[in-house]
Amino acid sequence: MAKGIRDKVVILGAGCSKFGERWDAEPADLMTEAFEECLADAGIEKNQIEAAWQATGIDAFSVGPGAMPLSIALRLPYIPVTRLENYCASGTEAFRAATYAVASGACDIALAMGFEKLKDTGYGGLPQRSRGVTNDMYYPNLSAPGMFAQLAAGYRAKYKTDKQDLKRAMAHVSVKSHANGAKNSKAHLQRAITEDQAMNAPMIAEPIGLFDCCGVSDGAACAIVTTPEIARSLGKRDLVSVKALQLCASNGEEGGFGNWDGSYVATTRIAAKRAYEEAGIKDPRREVSMTEVHDCFSITELVTMEDLFLSPEGGAVKDVLDGAFDADGEVPCQIDGGLKCFGHPIGASGLRMLYEMYLQLTGRAGPRQLDDPKIGLTHNLGGFPHQNVVSVAIVGRYDA
């Protein structure tokens, strides 16, 4: 039995660009912004990086395929650079690749960079794009909110939840994230909203309204990883180590077989269980200090609370409304504002979440700083509720 990744690799530095409608910025501008912060934080020279991974979700827009956008933008010194795409988990995938490279001993210091330039399409929402030649022949022509709105229908049917109660809980998810995002100068949306605003916003995909949707933005985030020993030798204290890195990809079973009822995301549950085991966490609600989950839509965050075993099955509506995941709640969620306020430049999101966890764990989160967090969990979900890729990463204090 493999021992897992726990405590083998630490974050040496992290960086994050300002997210938003960066009409002024090329992808190289976003990357440079994140990278310079990260490099300074790591306290190393660029030529100490031995390998790099680039996460970008949509190659049809802005940068095209391959990893050269990263190596050219940063003038990386002819090192191995690889592009990774795995839906919305792409950023965490780049982090996983860099972490594994260091853990294997293949290299000492590695870079994971995620970015996306989404605002060159001419319209709101994610870019309209092919899902593959054959898939396009029979998949519904659905938008991202359309995909995830279906969770609400499944959830309501399973738990006999009143439509308005669910909508109110969804609204609370967004209100909470906006309150957090208002304290974050790097967020795209930095304004608090009210429950009424969220409840009465224009309908996008029943029952998802405008304020149930995350923003769409440009941005970049990155991390440099190394071993605890090298970090120490570089004079680092208060190390943040990787406790677990799990990925789970659907195999068609939820969508093609069995009793999946559309009220949850099966892959999140599987990835979460494995991650908790890898990290040695037995009681997630008590042991996890904070989470950054894939709140592409409010309903996604709501069911994710159950799928991560932070709420009991059918209990997320109550927990959310009780404030369990608010900034002052039991397990604060999206303390940086989440996808809700940062938007979702696909390749960047996973690394943006890890950036916040890293800031929180090193006590550098400014006005958002939580009281003494020890363990942070990040979660990405890409694809459809019934057919997707989920990543769960757990980071924490190395000495904790």
Add this chain to the structure above:
Amino acid sequence: MIGITAYGAYLPRARLQKQVIADANAWFDSGLRGLAKGEKTMCNWDEDAITMATEACADALGRAPDRTPAALLLASTSLPFADRQNSVILAEAMHFDPANLRTLDVTCSQRAGTSALLNAVDIAAAGRGDALVVASEHRLTKCASREEMLYGDGAAAVVIGAGDVLAELVGSVSQPVDFIDHYRAEGRDYDVGWEERWVRDEGYMKIVPQAVQALLAQTGVEAADIAHFVMPTDQRQVPGGLAKKLGIPDSAVTDNLLQSVGITGTAHAMLLLAQRLEEARPGDLLLVVGFGQGCDALLFRATSRIAEWQPQRGVSGWLAAGVPETNYNKFQSFNDLIDKELGKRADVDKTAFLSAMYRNRALTNSFIGGKCTKCQTVQIPRAHYCVNPECGALDTQEAYPMAGQRGKVATWTADRLTFDFNPPAYFGMVVFDCGGRLMMDLTEVDPDTFDTGAEVSVHFRIKQIDTQRGFRKYFWKAVPSR
């Protein structure tokens, strides 16, 4: 004995109220007010002559017929493809066995439907087997035209066979005449007609009697004995006038459904025939006329079996299943009659990948899934490995037709962000009663009553239209059961 062994029809659900056409256009042509009575059938955006033909076939034969006819003839002047045999698409949508099936598109005239029936009779009489004739029409009309008021959309299907028939063929004639009451040139969207009075006096009143009298002489039948006179025409007075001239009883004259359906072009003769067959009694004589560059006339006599057989819904069922539509702009939009802003999300390349389409046509045309012969799990699409995690067997799946299956909606939404010709786009996870599940488009959803758990059946519809190249892709969509 050669005759009709099955029949069916289809009418789109939406019924455009003619008053709204008049309200929009009477400022320009006040004469339209005189035609603004009742309603007409209107294709949904995802319906065309082919999709309606599948419904008419299913009405006659069931959604998943266990027998393939010897011939399939598709009659229409509004077929989506000028060079890609439309009847082959229909054959695959009906999952007919291609091993011994001849297909043919019959077109270019309003009597294409009756001419196809004549050919079907010859096929059956030659002992080749059953011939399925489907006539389907979805004609475009100019804004504020008489045709816009008078034309409707619909389809009908008739199976001609030998032996134990519902109505036997007594005789038939066909007389071509280059009489141009209207025409539509190659590459043009709309009909160009001539004065109604001339069409009536020189056309209907002279050409039809000649053919019918020849048929009566050939068969030795008295006009007075005819019980059902099917005379498709958009001219209200013509059927009665012809009956009087020919000596056919007034009671036999069939209502042309001008105020409930509109004239469905090549399909109309068969549509009216299908309606009369629902009501016919043993021994009834049915005279069916097709008019257009001459005249076809067929005479049938109902047998004792006529009352024993009924289509799934029939014309009467479809007539009762209409829902009034009062949005004239929607009619114009669905038929691409106005230059509408569809939004940037509509503006993506919709190229058809023909090689991939061909590989996947069992799924897309025929809605064939897989059934594992080891664990009996039904799955869509059919795949190498069984989806059942307890099984996972390799290459054990046999083809399993889903077209006739019913299911229930497990998840759904109404998506207003994605592009759809009729927003919001409904889709969701359909769990089939026989096993198997698929996230698929839903169409013709009633928003007020629809929710999780709704029962659905599946129907062959247009999935996507490539306006750049004139191609359209089809797939199956779930429709709430009603």
